[in-house]
Amino acid sequence: MNEDTTLKTIGYTPFNYSADRALFRVNGGVRIQETLERASDLLHLAHRLAEDAAFEKSTDRYAWAAHFLLEMSKAVIDDVVKVITPRSEVEVGKKAEKQ
Numbered sequence: 497m498n499e500d501t502t503l504k505t506i507g508y509t510p511f512n513y514s515a516d517r518a519l520f521r522v523n524g525g526v527r528i529q530e531t532l533e534r535a536s537d538l539l540h541l542a543h544r545l546a547e548d549a550a551f552e553k554s555t556d557r558y559a560w561a562a563h564f565l566l567e568m569s570k571a572v573i574d575d576v577v578k579v580i581t582p583r584s585e586v587e588v589g590k591k592a593e594k595q
Contacts, residue, residue, distance in 0.1 A: 509522045520568075535573050542569065
């Protein structure tokens, strides 16, 4: 993994689709360390809400909140992976997905 502290998000990764169009996208230009810290915070909140959802049977609001936080976290991490993964590995992954 590249430990360059100047690495930043590329801002390409979309999330939360409606009618096959992304409503939101990860912003580019955010330092990777800050990005991963924020993803960790989102995952922590999603974990806590999922726990609450398991015990609160009368409503699904906790489950939906956890769902959207997880979707955001995944997009943030996917954007970081696109930055830190060497180009040749990304191209190999794309070829494997097509097969």
